[in-house]
Amino acid sequence: MRGKILVIVEHRAKEIREITWEILSGLKSLIDNYDMELQAVVLGHRIDSLVGELAESVAKLYYIGDEELEFYTWERYLYALIPLIEEVGPKLIIMGHTSTGMDLAPRLSAAMDSPYIPDCLNFRFDGEDLFVTRELFGGKLNSEIKAAKNKSYFLTLRPGIFTPKGEKGQQKQVKGIATAFDKKGFLTQFLGLLEPPREGIDITKADIIIGVGRGVGDREKVKVVEELAKVTGGVLAGTRPVIDSGWLPKERQVGQSGKIVKPKLYIACGISGASQHTIGMKKSEIIIAVNNDPHAPIFKVAHYGIVGDLFEILPAITSKIRSVKSPR
Amino acid sequence: MEVFVCLRQTAVVKEEPKIQPDKKGVDLSGLKRHLNEWDAYALEEALLLTQRYGGDVSVISLGPKEVEDVLFHGLAAGAKKAIHIFVPEREQIDNWVIANILSREIKKYPFDLILTGAQAEDDGCAEIGATLAQLLKIPHASLVMKVIYEPDAKSIKVERELEEGYMDVLRLRLPALLTIQTGINQPRYVSSLRLRRFKKAGTILRVSFDELISEAGDVYPKKEVVRLYPSRPEFSKVEMLGGSPEAISDQLIELLISKGVL
Amino acid sequence: MNEERYVDELKELIVDVARRCRNCNYCYTVCPLFESSRGFQVQGPSGILQAIRYAIRWGELEGKEKEVLREILYACTTCYSCVLKCKASGPGVPLLDGIEGGRRLLIELMIGPMPEQIKVLESLEQEGNPYDELASRRLDWLKELERERRLSYKLLPAEGVEVLLYVGCTPSYNEGVQRVACSVVRLLEEIGASYGILSEEKCCGSPAKRMGEEGLFEDLCNENLESFKECGIQTIITISPHCYNTFVNEYPKAINEFKIQHYTELFAELIERGALVPKSRIEKVVTYHDPCYLGKRNGVYDAPRKILGSIAGVGFVEMRRNRDNSLCCGGGGGRMWIETEEINRLSETRVREALDVGAQIVAVACPWCYIQLKDAVKTTGNEGKIEVRDVAELLAETI
Numbered sequence: 008m009r010g011k012i013l014v015i016v017e018h019r020a021k022e023i024r025e026i027t028w029e030i031l032s033g034l035k036s037l038i039d040n041y042d043m044e045l046q047a048v049v050l051g052h053r054i055d056s057l058v059g060e061l062a063e064s065v066a067k068l069y070y071i072g073d074e075e076l077e078f079y080t081w082e083r084y085l086y087a088l089i090p091l092i093e094e095v096g097p098k099l100i101i102m103g104h105t106s107t108g109m110d111l112a113p114r115l116s117a118a119m120d121s122p123y124i125p126d127c128l129n130f131r132f133d134g135e136d137l138f139v140t141r142e143l144f145g146g147k148l149n150s151e152i153k154a155a156k157n158k159s160y161f162l163t164l165r166p167g168i169f170t171p172k173g174e175k176g177q178q179k180q181v182k183g184i185a186t187a188f189d190k191k192g193f194l195t196q197f198l199g200l201l202e203p204p205r206e207g208i209d210i211t212k213a214d215i216i217i218g219v220g221r222g223v224g225d226r227e228k229v230k231v232v233e234e235l236a237k238v239t240g241g242v243l244a245g246t247r248p249v250i251d252s253g254w255l256p257k258e259r260q261v262g263q264s265g266k267i268v269k270p271k272l273y274i275a276c277g278i279s280g281a282s283q284h285t286i287g288m289k290k291s292e293i294i295i296a297v298n299n300d301p302h303a304p305i306f307k308v309a310h311y312g313i314v315g316d317l318f319e320i321l322p323a324i325t326s327k328i329r330s331v332k333s334p335r
Numbered sequence: 336m337e338v339f340v341c342l343r344q345t346a347v348v349k350e351e352p353k354i355q356p357d358k359k360g361v362d363l364s365g366l367k368r369h370l371n372e373w374d375a376y377a378l379e380e381a382l383l384l385t386q387r388y389g390g391d392v393s394v395i396s397l398g399p400k401e402v403e404d405v406l407f408h409g410l411a412a413g414a415k416k417a418i419h420i421f422v423p424e425r426e427q428i429d430n431w432v433i434a435n436i437l438s439r440e441i442k443k444y445p446f447d448l449i450l451t452g453a454q455a456e457d458d459g460c461a462e463i464g465a466t467l468a469q470l471l472k473i474p475h476a477s478l479v480m481k482v483i484y485e486p487d488a489k490s491i492k493v494e495r496e497l498e499e500g501y502m503d504v505l506r507l508r509l510p511a512l513l514t515i516q517t518g519i520n521q522p523r524y525v526s527s528l529r530l531r532r533f534k535k536a537g538t539i540l541r542v543s544f545d546e547l548i549s550e551a552g553d554v555y556p557k558k559e560v561v562r563l564y565p566s567r568p569e570f571s572k573v574e575m576l577g578g579s580p581e582a583i584s585d586q587l588i589e590l591l592i593s594k595g596v597l
Numbered sequence: 598m599n600e601e602r603y604v605d606e607l608k609e610l611i612v613d614v615a616r617r618c619r620n621c622n623y624c625y626t627v628c629p630l631f632e633s634s635r636g637f638q639v640q641g642p643s644g645i646l647q648a649i650r651y652a653i654r655w656g657e658l659e660g661k662e663k664e665v666l667r668e669i670l671y672a673c674t675t676c677y678s679c680v681l682k683c684k685a686s687g688p689g690v691p692l693l694d695g696i697e698g699g700r701r702l703l704i705e706l707m708i709g710p711m712p713e714q715i716k717v718l719e720s721l722e723q724e725g726n727p728y729d730e731l732a733s734r735r736l737d738w739l740k741e742l743e744r745e746r747r748l749s750y751k752l753l754p755a756e757g758v759e760v761l762l763y764v765g766c767t768p769s770y771n772e773g774v775q776r777v778a779c780s781v782v783r784l785l786e787e788i789g790a791s792y793g794i795l796s797e798e799k800c801c802g803s804p805a806k807r808m809g810e811e812g813l814f815e816d817l818c819n820e821n822l823e824s825f826k827e828c829g830i831q832t833i834i835t836i837s838p839h840c841y842n843t844f845v846n847e848y849p850k851a852i853n854e855f856k857i858q859h860y861t862e863l864f865a866e867l868i869e870r871g872a873l874v875p876k877s878r879i880e881k882v883v884t885y886h887d888p889c890y891l892g893k894r895n896g897v898y899d900a901p902r903k904i905l906g907s908i909a910g911v912g913f914v915e916m917r918r919n920r921d922n923s924l925c926c927g928g929g930g931g932r933m934w935i936e937t938e939e940i941n942r943l944s945e946t947r948v949r950e951a952l953d954v955g956a957q958i959v960a961v962a963c964p965w966c967y968i969q970l971k972d973a974v975k976t977t978g979n980e981g982k983i984e985v986r987d988v989a990e991l992l993a994e995t996i
Contacts, residue, residue: 120548
């Protein structure tokens with residue numbers, strides 16, 4: 008199997024995003040089985056330092072620089088990448104399944120008339136055929152998918168399935184590519200990047216986090232979970248639906264569109280374990296999940312699981328910890 | 336403004352669904368259906384925009400006869416037109432084909448905006464919106480959390496939700512497509528009585544899938560399911576704690592103390 | 598289109614009821630919402646009614662005000678005190694008809710219900726219970742009980758069963774209230790009753806009706822009636838007064854072919870006949886909290902008292918506000934699912950009233966009173982000083 012893999016690099020606020028390092032590390036081990044060359048393309052404006060960092064991680068790095076590319080928009084990336092992809096002819100074009108990946112990959116693959124498979128957990132080649140694994144129904148089922156035969160395929164990979172290893176090689180090839188944008192023809196205008204408000208608590212700094220999911224039921228019942236947080240010295244966090252419903256403020260959201268946390272202990276209460284949330288906490292050192300559904304996908308990422316009624320179990324844990332902490 | 340909303344009807348899957356004997360599909364019979372959660376937010380946003388700025392909302396859905404329920408829901412919520420593209424089983428077609436078919440029908444109408452949900456509960460692909468925009472050659476923005484219509488400039492300003500609390504702010508020239516993220520608004524509740532009335536008296540324009548195919552030529556799926564299999568915890572290394580709540584607490588506390596957490 | 602006529606009819610109903618109000622304000626003296634809130638005019642029966650009446654008259658059913666109106670309408674606990682008071686003082690305005698009519702109107706106009714209640718209605722429609730629990734798990738509590746002892750119930754539909762024990766959603770799914778269901782079952786076993794439990798029981802529909810979702814309520818009525826007819830039963834015993842009230846007063850006439858009793862009525866009868874004899878003592882001072890839906894709405898005051906009176910050792914005391922004067926626990930009218938700002942929490946006030954008369958146990962006969970008062974004992978820091986027990990639990994202890 009010969010061919011090139013082209014990774015589209017993600018960066019924001021002058022930093023390469025973690026997902027790119029994850030993918031580059033992960034692909035290195037995957038492509039040991041295949042005779043493929045790992046390449047990457049980074050688009051931006053005045054990001055020489057990033058180019059330097061990246062160049063050591065791939066066989067060949069393309070760098071497309073233009074003022075218009077300072078911030079990501081689907082349109083500028085699309086028009087910059089199409090000629091490159093046509094010229095390089097990679098077998099696989101890979102991005103993370105992130106706000107950027109799911110924004111760009113469908114359009115880019117459609118423009119290149121290639122199959123696109125989103126949110127993959129892994130992929131493999133069987134001869135010339137590409138197979139991937141992805142989840143369905145929020146993680147309740149897995150599916151093995153075969154892509155329609157084509158000269159190139161687009162995949163987005165789920166964040167968090169690979170761990171960046173930080174290996175560096177020698178400085179490899181770096182090639183600068185020019186753009187030929189028609190600046191007046193753009194239909195999309197980038198107006199600004201809003202930073203998250205730095206108010207309230209920073210849950211990413213907590214050692215112990217107690218996660219509240221929809222299974223807790225309603226805002227009143229969050230108090231039961233809060234008791235556990237108090238007695239363990241942990242902080243409360245929530246899944247997106249919990250934040251949407253206003254049970255906890257936005258800065259407590261853990262997940263793909265919230266914060267990524269890696270505390271010593273994460274106790275997931277009434278959390279089903281959909282990937283949008285688990286992406287945000289699966290790297291915690293110890294994960295304990297409490298849910299009354301034994302098939303909840305959260306048990307796939309947890310180290311310890313408890314199947315039962317939250318409102319029987321949490322109070323019992325809370326009072327036991329209380330008695331242990333203040334022995335009489 | 337004329338707004339189209341693409342609706343998907345999904346099964347309400349609370350437990351692990353049954354896999355069919357051929358392992359390529361899921362047995363959804365006996366499960367209740369509802370409007371895909373993200374699409375409910377998209378529908379509400381469309382209704383809010385037209386309520387504020389004037390214009391009409393049209394809803395469109397692809398699938399078997401049952402999807403007319405979500406179309407009637409759309410009409411009952413305030414949409415003026417509903418289009419049903421009939422296919423016997425939507426799950427058998429891939430999203431690339433769906434996006435193509437939708438584009439062929441939608442382009443027959445004048446529109447300023449197309450809204451879709453950011454992703455679907457069943458496959459979580461998040462691909463139809465952006466694909467549809469590419470096919471229609473219009474700009475798009477995904478994971479939208481705020482929409483501001485600029486009628487004089489014939490554009491819209493949107494905020495997109497990125498990771499870690501960051502938001503993008505973009506301006507798109509109309510016509511455009513937006514994929515809508517949850518939490519952008521509070522979808523209105525359509526009562527049983529209201530729905531019943533619209534089911535009796537509402538009109539749905541029914542369109543033939545085959546006609547749309549023959550109009551612009553065949554379109555082929557770009558991926559196929561090889562097999563489905565359960566994603567049970569046995570696949571992972573979780574250690575389950577059992578017993579009474581007191582016993583579980585004891586085990587847990589011992590564990591946490593031994594690991595130096597407590 | 599029919600829609601306009603339905604909306605017009607609702608508006609007429611509400612305005613009709615509101616017009617009859619004489620603004621005497623007597624209803625405010627017994628309104629639990631008024632007692633526990635800031636005391637604004639719109640936080641009492643007449644005020645709520647006038648709010649929706651003038652909203653209709655002034656066409657204020659659009660715009661930002663509609664969310665304020667919604668909050669006003671949905672804060673009512675539907676306890677019925679105002680209706681009784683208005684009747685007693687003369688005009689007899691059916692205030693709750695106007696308020697619940699207002700909720701139906703808001704739902705029709707897609708303003709209601711309260712956002713937190715939407716999931717409740719969806720859960721009712723999809724799983725037949727308001728708690729977002731799986732329908733398939735509804736009988737888990739019963740299966741659990743069967744592991745401890747043999748039970749003689751029949752799973753309905755089945756032949757030859759006269760009595761249906763209609764469990765209800767809260768006793769089925771709420772861990773605390775399941776103890777009440779278990780107690781009722783133990784008592785039925787004790788008297789050797791031939792009783793059945795539905796294998797696929799669905800919500801009685803009361804939450805839907807209270808929230809103004811008339812269509813969903815109708816659907817649940819029809820499904821339940823069919824279930825009941827299929828079983829060939831003659832009597833329905835309910836655990837919750839809300840189920841009782843809705844069957845007796847709100848279901849289509851077809852339900853009249855069945856005799857409907859709250860479990861307190863059944864057990865009081867059996868005790869009177871000597872068919873059920875409490876054997877052991879409970880040496881406690883006990884007071885009884887009249888549930889609004891059993892007492893005020895249906896006049897069942899004596900049966901639970903007879904039961905408590907038949908238990909030796911019980912020192913029965915009445916709270917200052919009892920019978921038709923009973924203070925609502927705050928859980929009715931759909932309020933279990935919304936957050937209302939309470940200056941003096943109703944359930945906490947009630948716990949204090951119980952302590953005031955020296956009670957060691959507050960006996961209840963309603964799942965929501967059970968939950969509300971139990972919570973209030975904790976939040977007032979009175980754990981250990983007073984207990985909340987259901988009448989069935991107390992009786993079951995003595996046999």
